[in-house]
Amino acid sequence: MDQNSLPPIQTTARDDAVLKALVGFVRAEALQPGERLPTERILAERLKVSRNTVREALTRWEGLGLVERRQGSGTYLKVAVSHDMLHMPLTLAGGNDFTSLMQTMEIRRALEAEAAALCAERASQTDIAEIAHKLDVMEQAFRTRDGMSSEEDWEFHQAIYRASGNPLFEQIIAAMYELFHRFWEHPLGVRDFGHASFSYHRTIYERIAARDPQGARAEALKLIATVEDDLKRGAAKLKLSSQT
């Protein structure tokens, strides 16, 4: 017998109903990320539920990163929402040692290479222009500030993930990046980090623009390899003892 043919009955789903209504509202008003949603009090009144229920629903959305709440200001949409969204919350048992750091780099290596290849296959001309622009900005920042271009660097990579046509790349690598940063800016410092990988950004871009998936993948792998080397060298220099 198929278990799915007899799903458990849903007796109460107030807050789910609130979220559904909210999705409808966002659609109807064509709200964009960054815009403010109605007040909790207004929502409660309009939807004929208690403010408490509204808050539980919004808390869930906040936990999923869909909205941001600012006390005294309001609740703001962070990403586009739709009624057929699928949530896949994933919690990682992150460590703070060097081993964990290298583990995030292994994930990033796999995804970065694939994203670059897919991007070379599927990016539109607009996408490529956007990537080129981010590259220019990054190189400019790199020269004027001599190496301190982590923010612009990141934006360049994000543009590639977006152009890959698969939003999961950006989401997963962003999580890795956060884990990465927790460790990296602190014990290692930013110093001359990034010099070695600099030139590969342009070569990746060139392979993408040339519609060469395998080339893009190869260049991305080279870039990640230099980053990993930098990390290993930095960690060795600091005599980190956690690499068991």
Add this chain to the structure above:
Amino acid sequence: MDQNSLPPIQTTARDDAVLKALVGFVRAEALQPGERLPTERILAERLKVSRNTVREALTRWEGLGLVERRQGSGTYLKVAVSHDMLHMPLTLAGGNDFTSLMQTMEIRRALEAEAAALCAERASQTDIAEIAHKLDVMEQAFRTRDGMSSEEDWEFHQAIYRASGNPLFEQIIAAMYELFHRFWEHPLGVRDFGHASFSYHRTIYERIAARDPQGARAEALKLIATVEDDLKRGAAKLKLSSQT
């Protein structure tokens, strides 16, 4: 100056504090997944916060899938928690359709290949024996039940992820796999699925046992490719219209 050395002061973070305390409680009591947490009323009293605040905190955990609430019964732990968890809520626009499924397959392709390669490099003899065992079980199940070996199949892959030495592979792919199943068992049915990919399991194992990272990666890619083909064919057969 390092921004991390001067974190913004948290004047209100009651519910975060509640969750932190709860992590401590789970650790102290060595609670296992499936066990029941204290009641909301008790938590509120013990932590000297209002029950509403406790509820907001638990709502967040529930949204992240860490905990399950059953009215009239209690709140139950679903997964192991720790204080250095990293939450990575992934959101797919497009829900239950074929596009989302293919997007998860792209992620899996990237990670599966990397995991197989790392496994070939780093697996211990014990790991390899374990993988061989899972492979035998799977092949046995495949022959006796003629294709219905999804459970054993999955265990084989998990053994590889574990032997890669990086737990992130298993965690991330597991999330993808869950979505995969939700779609695959229901609209597509299990039918003759898996026949095409069957032989690659053994070839992957052979490359791993031979310590051949590139070979293992190549075989893993072939396996994923056949799975993707199967999915496309199955979806086409069902005349799914969501592949825009």
Add this chain to the structure above:
DNA sequence: GTGCAGAAATTGGTTGGACCATTGGACCAC
């Protein structure tokens, strides 16, 4: 008019208390 300090309104965060709906066990009649 301009600029700025302080008041007032707005908005999310928290509290405490009440009641409802579901669950699961205890108890009872048969």
Add this chain to the structure above:
DNA sequence: GTGGTCCAATGGTCCAACCAATTTCTGCAC
């Protein structure tokens, strides 16, 4: 045993008020 009934425990919802951060308005000094 079987089936039902009752009851206490527990999560779900509601209300009304107040706190804290933010934004907006107001009015005064210049």
